[in-house]
Amino acid sequence: xxxxxxxxxxxxxxxxxxxxxxxxxxxxxxxxxxxxxxxxxxxxxxxxxxxxxxxxxxxxxxxxxxxxxxxxxxxxxxxxxxxxxxxxxxxxxxxxxxxxxxxxxxxxxxxxxxxxxxxxxxxxxxxxxxxxxxxxxxxxxxxxxxxxxxxxxxxxxxxxxxxxxxxxxxxxxxxxxxxxxxxxxxxxxxxxxxxxxxxxxxxxxxxxxxxxxxxxxxxxxxxxxxxxxxxxxxxxxxxxxxxxxxxxxxxxxxxxxxxxxxxxxxxxxxxxxxxxxxxxxxxxxxxxxxxxxxxxxxxxxxxxxxxxxxxxxxxxxxxxxxxxxxxxxxxxxxxxxxxxxxxxx
Amino acid sequence: xxxxxxxxxxxxxxxxxxxxxxxxxxxxxxxxxxxxxxxxxxxxxxxxxxxxxxxxxxxxxxxxxxxxxxxxxxxxxxxxxxxxxxxxxxxxxxxxxxxxxxxxxxxxxxxxxxxxxxxxxxxxxxxxxxxxxxxxxxxxxxxxxxxxxxxxxxxxxxxxxxxxxxxxxxxxxxxxxxxxxxxxxxxxxxxxxxxxxxxxxxxxxxxxxxxxxxxxxxxxxxxxxxxxxxxxxxxxxxxxxxxxxxxxxxxxxxxxxxxxxxxxxxxxxxxxxxxxxxxxxxxxxxxxxxxxxxxxxxxxxxxxxxxxxxxxxxxxxxxxxxxxxxxxxxxxxxxxxxxxxxxxx
Ligand SMILES: CC(C)[C@H](C(=O)O)[C@@H](O)C(=O)O
Ligand SMILES: CC(C)[C@H](C(=O)O)[C@@H](O)C(=O)O
Numbered sequence: 001x002x003x004x005x006x007x008x009x010x011x012x013x014x015x016x017x018x019x020x021x022x023x024x025x026x027x028x029x030x031x032x033x034x035x036x037x038x039x040x041x042x043x044x045x046x047x048x049x050x051x052x053x054x055x056x057x058x059x060x061x062x063x064x065x066x067x068x069x070x071x072x073x074x075x076x077x078x079x080x081x082x083x084x085x086x087x088x089x090x091x092x093x094x095x096x097x098x099x100x101x102x103x104x105x106x107x108x109x110x111x112x113x114x115x116x117x118x119x120x121x122x123x124x125x126x127x128x129x130x131x132x133x134x135x136x137x138x139x140x141x142x143x144x145x146x147x148x149x150x151x152x153x154x155x156x157x158x159x160x161x162x163x164x165x166x167x168x169x170x171x172x173x174x175x176x177x178x179x180x181x182x183x184x185x186x187x188x189x190x191x192x193x194x195x196x197x198x199x200x201x202x203x204x205x206x207x208x209x210x211x212x213x214x215x216x217x218x219x220x221x222x223x224x225x226x227x228x229x230x231x232x233x234x235x236x237x238x239x240x241x242x243x244x245x246x247x248x249x250x251x252x253x254x255x256x257x258x259x260x261x262x263x264x265x266x267x268x269x270x271x272x273x274x275x276x277x278x279x280x281x282x283x284x285x286x287x288x289x290x291x292x293x294x295x296x297x298x299x300x301x302x303x304x305x306x307x308x309x310x311x312x313x314x315x316x317x318x319x320x321x322x323x324x325x326x327x328x329x330x331x332x333x334x335x336x337x338x339x340x341x342x343x344x345x
Numbered sequence: 346x347x348x349x350x351x352x353x354x355x356x357x358x359x360x361x362x363x364x365x366x367x368x369x370x371x372x373x374x375x376x377x378x379x380x381x382x383x384x385x386x387x388x389x390x391x392x393x394x395x396x397x398x399x400x401x402x403x404x405x406x407x408x409x410x411x412x413x414x415x416x417x418x419x420x421x422x423x424x425x426x427x428x429x430x431x432x433x434x435x436x437x438x439x440x441x442x443x444x445x446x447x448x449x450x451x452x453x454x455x456x457x458x459x460x461x462x463x464x465x466x467x468x469x470x471x472x473x474x475x476x477x478x479x480x481x482x483x484x485x486x487x488x489x490x491x492x493x494x495x496x497x498x499x500x501x502x503x504x505x506x507x508x509x510x511x512x513x514x515x516x517x518x519x520x521x522x523x524x525x526x527x528x529x530x531x532x533x534x535x536x537x538x539x540x541x542x543x544x545x546x547x548x549x550x551x552x553x554x555x556x557x558x559x560x561x562x563x564x565x566x567x568x569x570x571x572x573x574x575x576x577x578x579x580x581x582x583x584x585x586x587x588x589x590x591x592x593x594x595x596x597x598x599x600x601x602x603x604x605x606x607x608x609x610x611x612x613x614x615x616x617x618x619x620x621x622x623x624x625x626x627x628x629x630x631x632x633x634x635x636x637x638x639x640x641x642x643x644x645x646x647x648x649x650x651x652x653x654x655x656x657x658x659x660x661x662x663x664x665x666x667x668x669x670x671x672x673x674x675x676x677x678x679x680x681x682x683x684x685x686x687x688x689x690x
Contacts, residue, residue: 081542085532114570116461133478133499138536148503150540154478158493185584187430191483195495197426218591225459225570225595239530243588246563250570 003035004305007066007270012044012084013279014289014332015072021291021336022070022298025317028340029302029310039066043088045076054087060095068301069272072294073279086136093129096269098262099160100167101129101241102300103276105228105248105258110323113251115225121252123231126168127241129262131160132192134238156192156237161199167265168235169207179232180204181213183220183240196237220244224251249276257322259296261304271304273297287331292318295339310343317342348380349650352411352615357389357429358624359634359677360417366636366681367415367643370662373685374647374655384411388433390421399432405440413646414617417639418624431481438474441614443607444505445512446474446586447645448621450573450593450603455668458596460570466597468576471513472586474607476505477537479583501537501582506544512610513580514552524577525549526558528565528585541582565589569596594621602667604641606649616649618642632676637663640684655688662687 008023010016023038030036041063048054063069074084092098107113107121137153165182172180182200186193197214204212215223217240223230224247236244249258258276275293283289296318303311317339330338353368355361368383375381386408393399408414419429437443452458452466482498510527517525527545531538542559549557560568562585568575569592581589594603603621620638628634641663648656662684675683 081532082535082538086535090533114460116459133497134533136535138499138534140536140540142503143539144543146503146507148540150501150536152478152499152501152534152537154483154497154499156495156497158487158491162491185587187426188435188479188584188587189483189497190427190431190481191485191495192497193427194488195485195493198489218588221566221588221592222595222600225592226599239533242530242533243563243566247566247570247592250567254571255567 002033003037004030005065005067006036006038007063007069008038008040009043009069009071009074010040011072011074011279012046012076013073013281013284015044015074015279017285017287017289017332018275018291018294019070019072021332021339022294024336024340025295025314025343026298026302029313029343030307044074045079045084048079048084054084055091063092064096064269066270068270068305070298070301071272071274073275073277075279076281090134090136092272093262096262096272097130097264098269098272099128099130099164100261100263100265101127101238102261102263103127103241103245103248103258105245105252107252108319108322110326111253111257113253115228115251119227120229123228123234123248124171125234125236125241125245125248126164126171127236127245128160128164128238130238131156132238154189154192154237154239156195158195158199161196162203165199165203165235168233169203169210172210172233173207175232177232178209179211179213181215181220181231181234183215183217183234183236183244185217185240187216192237200235217244221247224248228252245276253322255293256290257292257296259293259300261297261300263304271301273301273304287333289332291332291336292322295336313343347378348382349375350410350412351381351383352408352414353383353385354388354414354416354419355385356417356419356624357391357421358418358626358629360389360419360624362630362632362634362677363620363636363639364415364417366677366684367639369681369685370640370659370688371643371647374658374688375652376655389419390424390429393424393429399429400436408437409441409614411615413615413650415643415646416617416619418620418622420624421626435479435481437617438607441607441617442475442609443614443617444473444475444509445606445608445610446472446583447606447608448472448586448590448593448603450590450597452597453664453667455671456598456602458598460573460596464572465574468573468579468593469516470579470581470586470590470593471509471516472581472590473505473509473583475583476501477583499534499537499582499584501540503540503544506541507548510544510548510580513578514548514555517555517578518552520577522577523554524556524558526560526565526576526579528560528562528579528581528589530562530585532561537582545580562589566592569593573597590621598667600638601635602637602641604638604645606642606645608649616646618646618649632678634677636677636681637667640681658688
């Protein structure tokens with residue numbers, strides 16, 4: 001395609017600042033003959049306070065027309081916990097069937113990590129995005145009384161598990177090491193655990209070149225800090241994926257550099273790309289936010305839309321910038337400018 | 346009490362070896378006038394293969410007569426995943442209402458950690474032990490077909506949450522820093538999240554000296570590697586507790602030194618003490634297992650039974666041993682002997 005019709009959702013807090021840099025890099029890296037159209041949406045805390053709306057059917061219909069979505073961050077302490085998460089972020093992932101939640105972790109030379117000895121880290125987590133304990137199933141009885149019971153239901157389907165496991169095998173197959181680790185807790189969550197394990201084993205037969213491995217989620221957190229080099233591709237459920245990708249981000253340079261894609265591989269709905277970090281209201285508007293995670297999310301967006309060369313250029317620019325940045329203190333805008341200059345050259 | 350009537354469950358793999366050291370230290374540290382009686386139970390893979398039994402009603406009745414239980418490790422690759430976990434470990438925690446799953450993390454000087462800069466780590470996780478996604482609720486329909494649906498239900502009650510939150514506040518109150526962090530995922534798991542958060546807030550009013558804090562579980566994993574010093578006491582649900590305590594163990598010296606207590610604070614049922622690590626069949630019978638986690642579990646057992654002086658002596662012996670052990674390679678037995686000598690002197 002020679003045009004990109006992008007929905008842009010700056011959102012709350014530092015979202016506005018980091019998204020501006022993402023767009024700067026996108027404009028700088030795209031070939032001249034690619035027309036970039038953007039439409040900005042005002043989702044987030046401000047709109048919620050003004051209208052009570054988080055994401056309406058009309059919003060979804062409008063978003064659906066775009067080729068992809070770039071999101072900054074959604075969330076503000078003025079909104080009760082859960083309202084924007086369930087009402088916007090998760091609603092969108094579910095409505096647009098973003099079942100492949102892609103989260104790469106790569107520790108670049110020179111980048112600070114809390115781990116001793118600067119281990120090699122280069123893996124990607126394929127987190128299921130539309131099932132598990134994220135479905136909103138469950139409820140509360142006798143609320144506020146000493147007899148309250150609250151349940152959360154993790155829903156797992158063969159359909160939902162198989163498509164994400166298949167996606168993860170294909171990604172593993174395409175990487176040099178060709179290794180896939182299933183992370184679950186099948187010794188305790190035996191119903192869902194059997195489903196995941198059985199499907200994983202079944203699909204594995206179709207990918208004989210891929211080496212497979214299984215880890216309980218608790219053991220996976222140990223290896224993420226003691227031996228992260230062992231991971232190549234990880235596939236896991238929605239909640240385990242949420243937990244281990246924050247840890248993965250922490251050990252591979254921090255959430256300031258962690259990118260993610262909420263992907264609908266069929267293309268029936270636009271995919272959404274966003275930094276893993278939140279809206280960080282404490283530093284919002286001060287030019288202190290690191291736009292790197294958003295810029296790396298733009299690289300995932302480019303790759304998703306078929307601009308592989310450009311995606312790689314953005315990633316190389318970020319790698320060079322991170323390796324050379326040392327202790328320099330730069331504003332959000334300065335980092336964006338530096339990256340834009342690198343991708344343009 | 347001037348006698349301890351202990352149930353001993355060596356279990357599988359390295360269980361036998363490490364429990365032997367735990368008993369050695371117990372015998373060495375107890376005052377002469379305390380009579381130590383032990384009864385060994387043969388639970389684990391071997392019995393399961395021989396009889397198909399994991400833990401019978403008669404077993405529970407027999408175990409109930411003891412003052413406490415010392416467990417090595419249960420689990421073997423020859424038994425399908427989940428059978429011994431659900432049929433023994435979890436069955437016992439539930440049958441004996443072990444709702445306070447206590448897991449201290451302390452990084453001792455000189456002990457190896459995967460984290461750079463040898464941070465200060467000294468916190469304790471109070472993990473709920475009888476609710477959450479561990480209840481075995483849920484099920485499977487259309488098993489083995491493309492239309493399979495598997496569910497896992499997290500069950501949370503005001504009764505169950507309040508008693509463990511209260512226990513955690515009391516523990517925080519008794520520590521110098523008096524700080525308690527609730528770890529949950531209340532922005533997504535809103536039913537259970539509200540219950541936990543509401544009860545936490547309510548009980549906090551009774552402990553005005555305790556500083557409180559809330560973290561989503563994903564963010565908690567970040568801080569466990571970037572700033573573990575921020576934690577004093579953590580209270581969390583069964584599954585989140587499972588995950589973060591393995592990570593906590595990894596950063597504070599490894600699961601070779603992580604102890605735990607499955608505690609029934611009312612004393613209605615005997616509490617059980619066990620190392621966090623598993624049966625490690627790959628190194629079983631070779632004298633390679635580190636008995637430190639079991640010995641520290643014995644310290645928790647002693648404290649639980651009111652032998653505070655002896656508990657502290659065991660912990661000091663372990664601290665001294667760890668600090669001085671350097672790169673020396675010692676057998677399981679040698680470490681046990683060294684610790685026994687320290688506590689006796
Ligand atoms: C904000 C929250 C709903 C979200 C999640 O839990 O998925 C976030 O933690 C993430 O990882 O994208
Ligand atoms: C073996 C397993 C059932 C257990 C758990 O999940 O609680 C273990 O991981 C633990 O932490 O004690």
